[in-house]
Amino acid sequence: MSDAPGPPASPERALPRTDAGTPERPGEPAGADRAFSARLMTPLLLGSLLNPINSTMIATALVAIGQDFHVGAADTAWLISAMYLASAVGQPALGRLADRVGPRRVFLAGALTVCVAGLIGALASTFTLLIVSRVVLGIGTAAAYPAAMAILRAQSRRFGRPTPRRVLGRLSLAALGSAAIGPTLGGFLAATAGWRAVFAVNLPLAALALLGAVAWLPPDRRRTADDDAGAERAAGRRDPNTGRTGSAPGPATGSLDPLGIGLFAAALTCTMFFLLRLDAPQWPLLALAGALTAALVRWQLRHPAPFLDLRMLARNGALVRTYLRQGLTYLVIYCVLYGFSQWLEQVHGYSSFHAGLIMLPMSGAAAFCSIAGARTRGIRAPLTVAAACLAGGSAVLLLLEGSSPLLALLCAGALFGIPQGLASTGNQAAVHAQAPADGVGQAAGLQRTAQYLGAITASSLIGLLYEQRASTPGLHGIAVIGAVLGLLLIVLTVADRSLRARQEP
Template identity: 30%
Template sequence: MLNASQIKRKELLLITAVALGTLLNPLNTTMISVALARLQADFQLSFADVSWLISTYYLASAIGQPVMGKWSDLFGRKSVFMLGLLLVTLSSALAPMSPSFGWLIGFRIIQALGSSAMFPSGMAMIRSQITSNQARALGLLSIFSSTSAAFGPSLGGMLLHYGDWPLIFLCNFPFIIASFVLAWKVFPSDPKRTGSISDMDWKGVALFSVTIFMWLLFFLSFSQGVSLWKLAVSAGLSVWLYRYEMGQSRPFIDVRFLRNNKNVTFIYAQFILTNIAFYSIMFGIPSYLQRVQQMDPQKTGLVMLSIAGFSVLVTPLVGRWIDRSGSKPSLLVGTFTVCAGALLMLLIRDQSSALTISLVLCILGIANGFNNLGMQTSLYDFVKKEETGIASGLFMTSRFIGTILSSSLLATLFGKNITTPQLHSMAWTCAVIGAAMLLLTLRLPGQSKRLAKD
């Protein structure tokens, strides 16, 4: 029989194992941002071409998260978690040897699918094994995965300085090994399988995949003009997906949950907008700094550290504020700061100093800290404890939809070249997105009822 200190230590090791696994997806999404310019040169690509490396990763993640979540219920959480680590190991080992850009995209898709397995299976493991302060543990993991994305460009810049883009894949191995050893040691064995592969809503998976892909094609077509037929097909598929999933007892995307939880649905919409703005900056700025400001990858990574550093710095302060006043005040500050930070990007010129750019990015880092924690706590304010799993899964799906749209936005704005006027266009777009986020925040109830505690 374990005593209290042993139980606490085991829970800490379990959370650490899950955290090390779940950071692989957000970290790998942003580490690649500082390597885009190098990849363009190596494979002779335009920015629109190389943006497919981002889009396909998020497309695979958006599909992989709910699929792997369902598989973890059917085949066991530990098994799916370990499968995810195996796929990330395989892709990280083979990606540096890619003979062409197409092969690199393929290995990134495998990496996305593997890293997508860790979040839903890890969250489910936490919910089943940790009974006290469960919501705090779930929130901590969600915040951890979001914050790790902000450090990606800085780590990627350092790796490119001492090597080349293959190091971005090879640096995954310390995290993989540590997560694997801990998970093997502290995760309980899976119970006997209770379902089969046929229990999966495969038609829903296919419909969702095709719908997201068509919307991606529609937004990527903006650089050549609006494609009305792609818009019509995307809208038609969305309606079909909604109606089909409404009639399913075990839907792939639980649209009935969304319809019955209006505040949660608006939070998801706001989270999509948050990620469009955040990832447009996280992917757009590094390429701009290297192409226009002529910074090397290491200096680019150091400048981008402004976002990560200030995001982490304000998070504990925001947490204490939220405990006292609720989520809405922090979200009001966060969304307003997105608008302010985006407009301050208009001050950046062709020969701006690294200090000036860093100061602007500090404001955006503060906004990220407020919005990340505010969105996480706001979500759990409006969902019951038994709805935590589905709410967390749809929350991550919203994140990936936002990141897919951000890559489409960058491909449209930057196209074949990156200039300061195009950066300013991105700034205006992010300011408008920030204003929309502010309006969504204003409609939230002033003091949320913490249903998760009921």
């Protein structure tokens, strides 16, 4: 997408208008209140918390599930990876679908799918059915975030004003806060009502999001031939969010590219199966993943409207670097989230409920830092602090032993809550600013895909380091990985010149 400035707008056209046609003046909040009202945001926030809360809520229920089905840590890792694989494919695919057929429709379909997944998990009689539930859950929850980002961008363009950073901050806070409280909530549910409640709780949450979406989300606008022609003209207009000229017609004007989606899913699946058996590497799977990736690249470069716009990504280095930072950051965070909680239970002897309580400082720090990050205008500084905390927290983990005092355990968790908050809001703001105007849903989905790839790799490393049971040497191995990646992230962030301070409303 082009960085060249567009033609200067006249003073009258540059001002958003009220419904009566009167231009609003800077400093008047009425337009923003209408465009991003509480009614609009409520279902978006409810929907956006479903994926992250399910990704972390199961952390403190894994031991109980393993005991009921007589499986070890290497097997329960499938419950983590299955959801992340489905989400990694589902986020960009459903984001593209939202750009193409309308975000409200995609949001509603996702909420219904979550209800079905919760029911399957709550009634599952075998470990295989539990994995199926997590796959369906990954697909259903994958719809909300890219659909929400697409709705916000549509509101922004409709009202002619950028989406306020505080609005993006609320979306990030909902996702981050729910992910942060997930281990505590999961531990409470597992201890009081059994681990099946961890799945059943999705029914009321998804139902509330569904009802709110039906009542308050604006209807999808049907695309016409004039819209497709107008997309060409939009390449020369400035986007209110980025201040840049638009890109050429993107996913909204093309097909869904089912073959591209299929190749992407197949390559990712083979990669995941390879990662899940790092103790006994299946090299043919890695070779097959490489062949599928080559076929995917060839197809995407030939397709007129590809599922993955590789040419756009090649031109948009800033967006690719944001995806890389997201993936590496969450690789460390999820290693700690799942690995530390299992270590607390199996080495320190805490119950799932008490392990969740010990991780509360991580939740509190993440929530506080996400609010602080939403109020910060710059991007580079918060991301640098997040990377430094990953390295520092990993150093603390390296010092922990089975006899470490409670205060040390609480401090270790809190140090990893800081990067959760700052990296989430910082990278989200970067994607919102760097994404093509007509492809923000898919771009947001790819951000989550990078996060899930980190999570899949994390679950594989945990299975390799812990095998059948958590151990202190395994935790120290996680700490070494976190320290190395934290230092790498500091270099990647400080050296990235595209992360200049941005003046946000």
